[in-house]
Amino acid sequence: EIVMTQSPATLSVSPGEGATLSCRASQSPSSHVAWYQQKAGQAPRLLIYGASTRATDIPARFSGSGSGTEFTLTISGLQSEDFAVYYCQQYNSWPLTFGGGTKVEIK
Amino acid sequence: EVQLVESGGGLVQPGGSLRLSCAASGFMFSRYAMTWVRQAPGKGLEWVSIFGSNYVTYYADSVKGRFTVSKDISKNTLYLQMNSLRADDTAVYYCAKVGAPGGYNWFDRWGQGTLVTVSS
Numbered sequence: 001e002i003v004m005t006q007s008p009a010t011l012s013v014s015p016g017e018g019a020t021l022s023c024r025a026s027q028s029p030s031s032h033v034a035w036y037q038q039k040a041g042q043a044p045r046l047l048i049y050g051a052s053t054r055a056t057d058i059p060a061r062f063s064g065s066g067s068g069t070e071f072t073l074t075i076s077g078l079q080s081e082d083f084a085v086y087y088c089q090q091y092n093s094w095p096l097t098f099g100g101g102t103k104v105e106i107k
Numbered sequence: 108e109v110q111l112v113e114s115g116g117g118l119v120q121p122g123g124s125l126r127l128s129c130a131a132s133g134f135m136f137s138r139y140a141m142t143w144v145r146q147a148p149g150k151g152l153e154w155v156s157i158f159g160s161n162y163v164t165y166y167a168d169s170v171k172g173r174f175t176v177s178k179d180i181s182k183n184t185l186y187l188q189m190n191s192l193r194a195d196d197t198a199v200y201y202c203a204k205v206g207a208p209g210g211y212n213w214f215d216r217w218g219q220g221t222l223v224t225v226s227s
Contacts, residue, residue: 036152036211043201043220044144044152049213055206056215087152091212095167096142096154 002027002090006099012107013078021073022103023088028068032092035064035073038101039084047086048073078104109133109216111202116221121226123192129185129202129218136183138208143176143187145198146220155200158185160209170196192225199223 001027013019023033024097026056046055048064051071061076075082083106088099115127129141143155156166156176164176175188185202194214206215 033210036214039154043217044214045217046206046213046215047213049206087156089152089213093166096157096165096211098144098154100151101151 001028001095002093002097004088004090004097004099006086006088006102008102009100010103011103012105014107015078015080017078017095017107019075019078019082019104021075021086021104023066023071023073023099025069025071025090029090029092031067033064033066033071034089034091034093036045036076036089037082037084038087044087075104109204109221111201111204111216111218113202113218113221116200116223117213118226119192119226120227121193121225124188124190125192125222125223127187127189127200127202127221129187131183131185131202131204131219134204135208136178137180138212140205141178141185142203142205142214143185144202144217145196145200145223146197147198153198155209156187157205159211165211189223192223194225197223197225 033051035048038044052064112130140159142157158176173191177186201220203214204212204216
């Protein structure tokens with residue numbers, strides 16, 4: 001099983017600033033990594049797949065990068081609607097696994 | 108527009124059974140794998156099961172042998188039959204559609220979820 005470890009658990013950011021979220025895999029999932037955003041009481045929303053491809057209608061301030069076992073979600077110029085929990089996921093091997101999440105909160 | 112609507116959640120006693128449904132519309136249901144993901148109260152996301160477009164299924168170890176995923180193409184509906192339920196199965200259960208046809212990959216559309224509570 002590929003274990004996905006996200007850091008930090010909580011990130012305090014001021015609106016307008018940037019944020020960098022990390023996701024480390026216990027073994028390489030190739031580029032088969034996705035990122036999701038989840039707001040309180042809502043279903044997750046796909047942001048990034050293939051480690052770096054933005055999903056449909058996702059703003060350009062969201063970008064994904066990484067390879068091997070280290071992956072990053074970068075949010076530039078945080079807006080009020082971006083404060084949420086973010087999850088990484090690998091879909092390279094069974095079982096499919098999610099990271100524990102990073103909560104981005106207002107500083 | 109893609110829509111996924113889950114139903115069937117509720118309160119069930121430990122050891123009991125429940126069947127969840129996910130009604131899909133807005134896309135060619137037969138071409139895409141469909142999955143179930145759950146979220147225990149205050150916790151993160153946990154993948155549960157997937158039904159591939161080739162009818163192959165996979166399960167998380169935590170539910171293997173107790174849960175069964177199925178798909179009725181004629182009704183555009185995904186199911187999750189849950190037996191021998193335990194307290195730690197308590198969660199919101201989401202169905203989701205994979206993003207690319209014919210494979211197992213990212214989840215690009217999600218339903219609103221249905222809450223399953225296992226308690227005596």
